Amino acid sequence: MLLAVMLLAAGCGGSGSGKLTVFAASSLTEVFQQLAPGTRFEFAGSDTLATQIRDGATADVYAAASTKYAEELYAEGLVAKPVVFATNRLVLIVPADNPAGISSVSDLRRPGVRLVIGAEGVPVGDYTRKALGQLGETGALVRVVSEEQDVKGIVSKVALGEADAGFVYATDVRPVTGEVRAIELPAALQTRALYSVAVVTGAEHRRGAERFLRLLRSERGRAALREAGFGLP
Secondary structure (H helix, E strand, O other): OOOHHHEEEEEEEEOOOOEEEEEEEEHHHHHHHHHHOOOOOEEEEEHHHHOOOOOOOOOOOOOOOOOOOHHHHHHOOHHHHHHHEEEEEEEEEEEEOOOOOOHHHHHOOOOOOEEEEOOOOOOHHHHHHHHHHHOOOOOHHHHHEEOOOHHHHHHHHHOOOOOEEEEEEEHHHHHHOOEEEEEEEHHHHOEEEEEEEEEEEEOOOEEEHHHHHHHHHHHHHHHHHHHHHOOOO
């Protein structure tokens, strides 16, 4: 672990001062901070971060909870060729005491249920709408009371009891164990989330960015992702 951190730190100073800057999807918060504690991270929705890169924000690495935005940025010449480094899956979460008595996705259609999901364009929101379509449960969308810009917003509202249920990634449940519980979706209809990462064109710390990508795909990086609940490509 010490060697990996030292190599990453060494790469950060390769072409300029300051720390390596990684723009990453909110669902990667815990595992990325564990893997590279000396790195400067900006966590938000993948679409929001892509927009910031288009607007000229300074970043060295872009890691998204979808292949869509990384491929768009690549086509625009704003990042190098993206690679898929992890996968995830959707789950339905409810507060630990589950006051609405929700036990399945079909319960979301009941009058009075308060559902929170990701906004359109946010990967978790797009995956949610796709999953509901595959399950034949798009009627649940009439119970949506809030559309969040990232998964942390969804988790927070459900954990605080401001919503009766929400769709998030399986990995988002672990940090709030005891505050929420997860209801698995049918495996046959599960929508798999693909996470992609790329070096930003003109990255100030290009060597450090390339080392960060290698770290993600190294034995240690894959073990950390697996331990956090992510799948591996």
